[in-house]
Amino acid sequence: MSPFDQMGFAGNPLDRLSELRDDAPALAALRDSFFSRAVAFVGALPVLRLNGAGLTALHGRENVESLAAGEPVLLGRDAGGPIYAAQLPDSLLAEQPEAGGGFIDPRELKIAGRPDLVLRDLRALAVEGALPREEIAILAQAKATLHWHGAHRFCPRCGAETAVAQAGWRRDCPACGAQHFPRTDPVAIVLATSGDACLMGRQKQFPPGMYSCLAGFVESGESIEEAARREVLEESGVRLGAVSILASQPWPFPCSLMVGCRAEALSRDIVMDAKELEDCRWFRRDEARAMIEGCHATNLTAPNPIAIARRLLDHWLTEA
Structure with missing residues (x-):
């Protein structure tokens, strides 16, 4: 599966x-x-x-x-x-x-x-x-x-x-x-990797200790891949090379489509945007696995399995 x-x-x-x-x-x-x-x-x-x-x-x-x-x-x-x-x-x-x-x-x-x-x-x-x-x-x-x-x-x-x-699928102005017509907002959510490590960050509103993939809305005139590179660079200072789209997920908070991407980082140097993130760091595979299993040494955790961010992490770990 x-x-x-x-x-x-x-x-x-x-x-x-x-x-x-x-x-x-x-x-x-x-x-x-x-x-x-x-x-x-x-x-x-x-x-x-x-x-x-x-x-x-x-x-x-x-x-x-x-x-x-x-x-x-x-x-x-x-x-x-x-x-x-x-x-x-x-x-x-x-x-x-x-x-x-x-x-x-x-x-x-x-x-x-x-x-x-x-x-x-x-x-x-x-x-x-x-x-x-x-x-x-x-x-x-x-x-x-x-x-x-x-x-x-x-x-x-x-x-x-x-x-x-149209039975609720259009609003007309008399x-x-x-x-x-109803719209869905696309979001590029990215698991960036470099060798045996992946990049994750946390926002202030996350549950204590939880880290997740970096993400952001796709802007006008931008492809998913371009949005992935821009958002990761803006939030972490990390430049990305190849980006591949793996899966997507409806996310009704309030009306987004999460487009899950995997990307190769061109460096590991982090220059974090403190307005967007509370922390951002690289995690080794063994750390990421411990976060999923609930046994990380400092009690850090991964996203819940309902989220595509967790599935991107699971997919990366299967490659080990």
Whole structure:
């Protein structure tokens, strides 16, 4: 099995039905289907339903819409029928706590009058394996799409309020006629290596002791490989030679596509950007392996297996 198999938030099983998004009768039939279901969010937190001894992210669509959901987005269809995404108002929360801090939000929130529902952080659900992989992937699709809707209520061209179209996959401006589509932000994430060592860094918001691959957004007019070289040079001062693309991963925080790269460093001299990183260093293979196994001499750790950064590290270690 490849280290890149079954990464967190990948493996979405849905047929996205893009050919039906302008077919009003077909869309009406899907919405009226007895088998239609929905996933829901309050803010950035998915709403889960107690299901026997466990949890599920899938709800009856009518149940979600009864909670004052906004206009739903058609995510697609699986073997059980169509699945929608809905944004619920923040006012549904039984209490309005302060925002959760840290890399993973540990809060478990409730909806007033609904003891059968609970809200949990999506990253925490993926790390814990609290839901089936397919449901995690569907939630990732829903979270990114709903975030885009929330951030694009007004036309960036003229400022008028936009309207939902194409079953949630477009927003139209009635004032200037502009059409706006959901976007995904590509990120180059790079494991740079030199001989028997790899380059990793840590940001202030990382969990204590955790180091990861260097990464940054791809800019306009830039290839993935060019972005990889630029970001690593900017953050660490290390120049890269050959860059290869190994895999990619949807990352709904809020709506990125992580493009995993392996690169050969041309030197080991580090000139770190202290505004971007808290620390940056080279790690030997035995150190990296100890970080993964949880037995590093100074308690340093690697990213969780849900992240492509960890899979890039695993892939490098298999070469030893």
